[in-house]
Amino acid sequence: MPELPEVEVSRQGLLPYLPGHPLQAALFRVPKLRQPLSPIWAEEMAGHTLQGIARRGKYLLFDFDSQTGGGWLILHLGMSGSLRLVAPGTPPGKHDHVDLVFPHKVLRLKDPRRFGSLVWVRGPQVLDHPLLAPLGIEPLAGEFDGDWLFQATRGRQQPIKQLLMDAHRLVGVGNIYAAESLFRARISPLAPAGRLSRERCARLAAAVREVLAESIAAGGSSVRDYVHSDGGAGSFQLHCAVYGRAGEPCPVCGKPVKVVRQGGRSSFYCPRCQRP
């Protein structure tokens, strides 16, 4: 479910409710997600006040008094994770694996596939954690533009879609938004990255930023519903032009959308509009 827009919308949805409140308890109902969930973490976290929620790529970073003796809770939603705010005492449903209990609200993590990550890091530093340190640049920050993309692709024969999705270069662009960005930029996902012109790199970088920003904006308008309702990410998702639409007509030219496998993932594109 979650790509960068969903993670950012979740963050924005939590901000009005959680920072400033003390954590009463952390409940782990499964022994592990991607990593083991240590009961010691729950002990160390309890009693600390949430000072803020940051985001790095698709990771949410919960600041529990990190500068004054506490630490950071790193959360990644994986493929199927979602967050909800529920009233204290609400019984957990299936796959509700983690609760962060505040006095007025419970932040509940549901993750059927358990591909999510939850890690507690003591102390003030978090960005140097092994999960975060190797991450590439943020697509919505100033550093990411056509010039950056042009430089990053020089000498690379890797297909552009796979480079876009490489979190060690650029964070936050997953399978859906890679497909939609490439469609908007009229570039084939199969195009060798190093052969893209400066102009096409500029077009693609702009498309990535537009697609992500539009999706966040669309979600932002229904943020309250998102974290308070059934938590179904995707309800606010960008309307897809090509993703998941194999065989359907391209919205621009009408030619059927094609699907190919790249790096084990499905790539959807219009063979007429999107050129190598």
Next chain:
DNA sequence: CGTTACCCCTGGAGGC
């Protein structure tokens, strides 16, 4: 160093 294969899991869709 670059690229691929596999793995972690559950659930939904579709074929038979």
Next chain:
DNA sequence: TGCCTCCAGGGGTAAC
């Protein structure tokens, strides 16, 4: 109705 296969928005690690 059941059983089977395939697929799914991610990413870390090992192997070539």
